[in-house]
Amino acid sequence: MTDINLSKAVRSNLLSLQSTAASMAKTQERLATGLKVNSALDNPTNFFTAASLNSRAGDMSNLLDSMASGIKTIEAADNGLSSITKTVESMQSTLRQARQDKSFKTQSFTVDTAATGNVSFSGGAVGESAVNVAVGSGSGVQSTVAASADYQAPASANGQISFVYDPNTTAFSGDAVIYQFTVDGAAEAMSIIDSDISAIGDLDTSIDDIDEFVAAFNYGRDTSGSSGYTATTDGTNIIISSDTTGASSTIDVVSADGDADIGGSINHTFGIAAGTGTAGSTTDLSKQVTISNGSATATITLTSANAGSVATARSYIQSQLTAQGVTGVTVGGSGGRIDLAGAANGSNSITVGGADADDVFGVAPTVTAGTFAGTYSVDQLVQSINTNTALTGKLRASNDSGKLRIENLSTEELTVTGVGTDGEIDGTSGTTTIGGNDVRKNLVKQFNDLRDQLDKFADDASFNGINLLRGDKLKLTFNETGTSTIDIQARDADGDATSVDNSTLGITGAVDADFDSDADLDARLSTLSDALGELRSHASSFGSNLSIVQNRQDFTKNMINTLETGAANLTLADTNEEAANLLALQTRQQLSSTALSMASQADQAVLRLF
CATH class of the missing domain: 1.10.287 (Helix Hairpins)
Incomplete structure (x- = not known):
């Protein structure tokens, strides 16, 4: 180019x-x-x-987005707290309404002037265990049976006596009666002489063991013509038994030569009734008595097994009275006697009988008939009921123009026992019911409905997947290096993470019985007051955190402006x-x-x- x-x-x-x-x-x-x-x-x-x-x-502009989201999360929690607070306040109103309501059901009863026994209350606020209140005075004459003689215990059919043998180490000295055997005072000589020694067998010059005594007793009895009694041994004791039936007998076995071979005189009454028992029988002979309290009678059979002593006889008779439904009779006595006592208020009379009553209580026991003093007046019954600590705050009695008025201080039915078919209080087993307070019962349901809503408000107070009322933690970063942060979370008085719900606030569900007592309602009101304090504490904490985040948001905006302007x-x-x-x-x-x-x-x- x-x-x-x-x-x-x-x-x-x-x-x-x-x-x-x-x-x-x-x-x-x-x-x-x-x-x-x-x-x-x-x-x-x-x-x-x-x-x-x-x-x-x-970078700081990006942090502003998380701060804005965090502010909305805190606002959502605050919205939940506000609704929960209003719900708790509504629950307080429900409790106050229940406390002011006194529409308890009542019923008035005529009191039978001849009534005895008790009027009983169960159900309602009283509970399953009935509380009894006497309808009659306790100033009557108590029925008693005072025995006239000591108790005679039944004996076994074979009429045995048993004792420990102390062997005689003294040799025989000539033709002498060594032991004397008597029945009801009649001597039954039991002779053992020198010439009998070889005939007895093992016996040498003295009786020095149990077997030799038994052998000598039976040998001497046979040679002296004594019959109907036999000696045996169980290895420790010597047992003398009657082999035949017959009248009651007293047997004595004594040492005729002065030796203490068998521990002195042994006395025993066999107690064998004529015409009863069999030879060699081991079945106890029994004694039978009857005891009545005026409305029920117990037939009691005493044997040597269940009533061999006066102490065991008293215990067994008492157990049989209870088992056979004879109430109001107490078995006692001192020494060897058995006495009976009736109801303290004299509302029953005791009679005794039976084939063997004489052996148990004596030929002519002293009997005192019971005399009942009468039914309490309505005012006396009112005082008895209202001063019974087991009924205080659960029901209230008053005099309704001469009738007994019972007020059921409960939301549940109260059962009154001791009411006859005619509606009178007569101390019988008849029952009637007094309804519960329906207004308070309905308020229980209202209270529980509000309580359920409280947890639902807490469940729904979330934003962008974070729920501060359920214990979630919100962490916000305030600078681009991550060195300035804040953790926002619901915390309890000890500073530990917590949620805001019925459980942590101590608000439990209510049952009808919880609204029976004003004291229980006051306790729940106190719990709700504490819950409101906790809610206000959480609201204050979230408010403080919100103020921190908002201040930091404004600071970040100003910093961004400063940086961009520079x-x-x-x-x-x-x-x-x-x-x-x-x-x-x-x-x-x-x-x-x-x-x-x-x-x-x-x-x-x-x-x-x-």
Whole structure:
């Protein structure tokens, strides 16, 4: 390509015009972007400093989003707390309404003037165990049976006596009666003489063991003509038995020669009734008595097994009276006698009988008939019922124009026992019921419904998957390095994480019986008051956290503005200045164009030669 040669003037003007065009392009760029530093080439220091400031401002802008979300989470929890607080206040109103309500059911009863026994209360606030209140006075004459003789215990059919043998180490001394055997005072001589020694067998010159005594007793009895009695041994004791039936007998076995071979005189009454028992029988002979309290009679059979002593006889008779339904009779006595006592208020009379009553109570026991003093007046019954600690606060009695008025202080039915078919209190087993307080019962349901809603408010107070009322933790970061954070969570008085619900607030479900007593209602009101205190504490804590987050949000916004303004100061163009520059450059461009034109015209002067 052939080079084109320009004149100096043209070249100079052309360069000036190119420079002006380049400056105009930069000025137009600054006006278009608003920046005087558009790249690191424009001003490396300002460009990278501004980029750092803008980057930090951008990071803080991202934190603003999480702060805004956190604020809404706290507001959701506060909304839940507000609703829960209103619910607890409604529950308080329900309890106060129940406490003010006194529409307890009542019933009035005529009292039978001949009534005895008790009036009993069960159910309602009293519970399953009945509480008895006597309807009669206790100042009557008590019925008694005082025995006239000691108790005679039954004996076994074979009429045995048993004793420990003390062997005689003294040799025989001639033809003498060594032992004397008597029955009811009649001697039954039992002789053992020298000439009998060889006939007895093992016996040598003395009786020195149990077996030898038994052998000697039976031998001597046979040789002396005594019959009907036999000696045996169980290895420790000597047992003398009657082999036949017959009248009661007393047997004595004594040492005729003065030796204490068998511990002195042994006395025993066999107690064998004529015509009963069999030879060698081991079945106890029994004694039978009857005891009546005026309305029920017990037939009691006493044997040597269950009544061998006066102490065991008393215990067995008492157990049989209870088993056979003869109430109001107490078995006692002193020494060897058995006495009976009736009800303390004299409401029963005791009679005794039976084939063997004489052996148990004596031939002519002293009997005192019971005399009942009569039924309490209505006022006396009212006092007895109202002063019974087991009934206090559970029912209330009053005098309703001569009738006994019972007020059931419960939401459940109260059962009254001791009411006859005619509706009178007569101490019988008849029952009637007094209804419960329906208003308080309905308020129990209302209370439980409100309690259920409390937990539902807590469940629904979540935002973006976080529920501060269920123990969730909200963590917010306040700076771009993560060194400034806050943890927001519901906490108890000890600072431990907790939830806000019925369980942590101590609000338990109610049953009808919980609304029976004003004291129980007051206790629940106290619990709700404590719950409100906890709710206000949580609300205060969340409010404080909300204030911290909002303040931090405002601070972050201001910091972002500061950072962005600082970056702008380093990179933004002055549009007024750049506009003036552009105008100047445009003027310069026009002048350069004119100068270039003039220079070109000078070069064209040569054409005039042609």
